[in-house]
Amino acid sequence: MRSLTRMGMRYAMRSLVVIAGVVAAAGSGAVMPANACACGGVVSADSSARVNNESAVLGWDGRRETVLMRLGMQFTGADAALIVPTPTPATVSAASPDSFGELSRMTAPERVTEYDWFGSGSLGGDASGSAPGSGPDVLSQVRLGPLEATTLRGGDLTGVREWLDTNGYRLKPEVSATLDPYLREGWSFVAMRLTSAEPLSGALDPVRLTFDSDRLVYPMRMSAAATTPQSVHLYVFSDRRVARVDPDIEPQTITTEFASPVSEPSDPDLKALAASGNYLTELSIYIPDPATITSDFLLGPAAENAPVRDRVVSKEYVEILGLPAGYVLIVAGLSLIGVIASVVLRRRSARWSERTATRLSGGSCRRAGSRGEVLKRRARVR
Structure with missing residues (x-):
């Protein structure tokens, strides 16, 4: 006679922040306080827009970077929107939800069965009044289901803020201030917003961003506008195990949750990402004080290449009479x-x-x- 007891390691839900800044669609009246998130805040005229979870997987072939991003949102009022800084203008397109399902299977814990023959010891901001600025160039605009995505390039802070306000976006002053360093460095932006007024609860279909970059980078500087501790999960395809190499490592807690070569994915998007390297790394990052953020996440080869994987142990108690x-x-x-x-x-x-x-x-x-x-x-x- 055998009695079975499951003893598993908690395997946390993947929750990843890809975005560098969240904005709200314009509405009459003052902007309500932002909901805390790793991208600086979610704001809406009635404070009803919330990002429940954000997931993404990154890949870089040495010249061009790809980000697959999926948002889980709860939304009952005014349109919500977000801004993603990119080093160069990004191409925005729809991605498949299947990518994330396969990614979860790839990084699932290893399942091991152990037989116990002896028991366990027991049997039983506002831009009004500012000088006119240089507005951004609109490079493209696409509709992706309930999302409208616009790629912007150039302009100064005043001009970009005026464009966003005119086109239905309103940024809090502390969030818009974080755009300035990116603008001075010549970065571009993708502005995305929900266009439907219907209540929404659940995951949106993923969005694919592709852009030229001379390094594997994850925009995070706008997250300095957040007022509560932040958590970030990153999945990265490369030719070997990767790690953070930016100057903000020290005040943050970084854990490698998964690192291992994976078999060829069946999903087309993941297959394309793995073409330049099938080594998948998952990093869990905790930022206790977002105000200390001074750099984007920069990713490079890790000092060691040993595989890392969680284990779920199934223990069987073997009994006789x-x-x-x-x-x-x-x-x-x-x-x-x-x-x-x-x-x-x-x-x-x-x-x-x-x-x-x-x-x-x-x-x-x-x-x-x-x-x-x-x-x-x-x-x-x-």
Whole structure:
């Protein structure tokens, strides 16, 4: 009889922030406080837009970077939107939800069964009044289901903020201020917003961003506008295990959750990402104080290339008649040894007795024979 008990390591849900800034669609009245998230905040006119989870997988072929991003949102009021900085103008297109399902299977914990024969010890901001600025160039605009995505390039902070306000976006001052370093460095932006007023709860179909880059980078500087601790999960395809190499490593907690070569994916998007390297790394990052963020995440080769994978241990308690089988078998084995020893000893004792009797019988015959010879000799003498 076997009783089964599952003892598994908690395998956390993947929650990844890909975005560098979240904005809200314009509405009348003041902007409400932002909901905390690793991208600086989610804002809406009625404070109803919330990002429940964000997931993404990254790949870089040495020249061009690809980001697959999926948002899980809860939304009941005004349009919500977000901004993603990219080093160069990005091409935005729809991605497949199947990519994330296969990614989850790839990084699932290793399942191991252990048999326990002995039990466990128990049996039972506002831009008004500012000078006119240089507005951005609109390079493209696409509709992706309930999302509208616009790729912007150039302009200064005042001009970009005016464009966003005119086109239905409103940024909090502390969030818009984080755009300035990117603009001065010549970065571009993808502005995305929900266009439907219908209530929404759940995951949106993923979005694919592709852009030229001379390094594998994950925009994070806009997250400095956040006011609560942030958590980030990154999945990265490369030719080997990767790690953070930017100057913000020290004040943050970075854990490698998964690192291993993976078999060729069946999903087209993942297959394209793995074409330049099938080594998949998952990093879990905790930022206790977002105000300390000074750099984007930069990713490069890790110092070591050893694989890392969580394990889920299934433990089976093996029992015989309701008792731990190990102890039962030990007792049975000792009893069997005792029986065998007893039989052996009895046989040896019987053999010894038989040999002793034989020796005694043989000695008596020899003595009787000797006595007869003596009598015969005496008779001859007479």
